[in-house]
Amino acid sequence: MTHLTPPGAARTPRQQQLFDELLAHFLGEGFRDFTVDGAAARLHCSKATIYALAGSREELVRTVVVEFFKRVSRGTEEALRGPGDAEQRLLAYLAAMAEQLRPASPRFLRDVAGSPVASGVYERNTRIASTKLAALVAEGVARGEFRPVPTGFIAEVISSAMERIQQRTGMGGIEGPGAYRELGLLIVGGIRAG
Known part of the structure; x- marks a missing residue:
């Protein structure tokens, strides 16, 4: 047995x-x-x-989805700890996110969005990622790399955008890696000092 x-x-x-x-x-x-x-x-x-x-x-679906997002998280951590200033690491993190999510087909991401069990896992991971990025923004503000910005607001914008990217809704025809790259450029361009 x-x-x-x-x-x-x-x-x-x-x-x-x-x-x-x-x-x-x-x-x-x-x-x-x-x-x-x-x-x-x-x-x-x-x-x-x-x-x-x-x-x-349902538990198997949850376990598999959790494992996938754990692997995504492990694959993006190096970008946060890597060399460079806050701007470089923020852009590297979102580029790593796009790369780690590349194996996920549109069908998988649609199923994640449509499953309460799986979407809960994705939402939790998105909150964790946006919190990490907000901390990186706060670091950049403290070092004068970024202008003083409300990091809680930036975290919400990042989180909302990441959810829309995952759901592939309202992205103006851009998806996946390109969407994460553009999100990074948008955030950095909006908060860069000077």
């Missing part, structure tokens, strides 16, 4: 392989129509093996 892997517990190599295959499938094809039966057939394993990854379909 296959047992549910407790949260935080290490997966077996086979479980990690299946989980990575599910993540790749979700990123490429979305998950709105995902079923455990379909996953078991596609991955050539039993439903019990799938349920060992998470106790229900």
